Amino acid sequence: MIIVDDMSPDDSNKIIQKYVNIDPRIQLIPLNKNSGPAIARNIGIENAKGKYIAFLDSDDIWLPVKLEKQIHFMRDNQLVLTYGSYYTIDENGRRMGTRNAKPYISYNDMLKSNHIGNLTGMYDAEKLGKYYMDNVGHEDYTLWLKILRDVGATKGMVDPLAEYRILKGSVSSNKIKAAQWQWAIYRDVLKLNIYKRIYYISWYLYYGLRKHLVL
Secondary structure, three states, X not given: OEEEEOOOOOOHHHHHHHHHHHOOOOEEEEOOOOOOHHHHHHHHHHHOOOOEEEOOOOOOEEOOOHHHHHHHHHHHHXXXXXXXXXXXXXXXXXXXXXXXXXXXXXXXXXXXXXXXXXXXXXXXXHHHOOOOOOOOOOHHHHHHHHHHHHHOEEEOEEEEEEEEEOOOOOHHHOHHHHHHHHHHHHHHHOOOOHHHHHHHHHHHHHHHHHHHHOO
């Protein structure tokens, strides 16, 4: 477990250090300036030595069997990238709904919307090598896109694996900014022409509206 502390304003480091002292499998990497999610996660990826890489932000929760079930699923199906469904919870931890994962996705599917909840995504760094996040909005999305561009398609678990906390005023809750980031990814990262950008942003807005309605 590699914990990258991106300048937490509370006593997180002191609490984490207690666990580091009693369990050598836990590593704390405190940053000396607030660097944002892409850089923090990339530092974690860089320091990771395990076969599988997965992500969990501090306000989200993995269900107790998440890693065990997902690794078995990857091995049984010979997959190098997987993901799963997850619950949405409010600031107090109350479940609000379920975001059901598609059982199968391709690179083209991912161009239309981010079908991989970052807290459920996992990839095999031993077979694929390490993939890193771009320091842009939707940094996790570009990582999964890069992997799928290389592997073509993969399968996901229908069973919920985690709980995603929706915070008022969070970056992910700002729909206009998120759409602007998505457009910038199509234009600047993927270099799509204007017609493809319009096509895929239309799908993105459709999926975004559908998520909001089933939240």
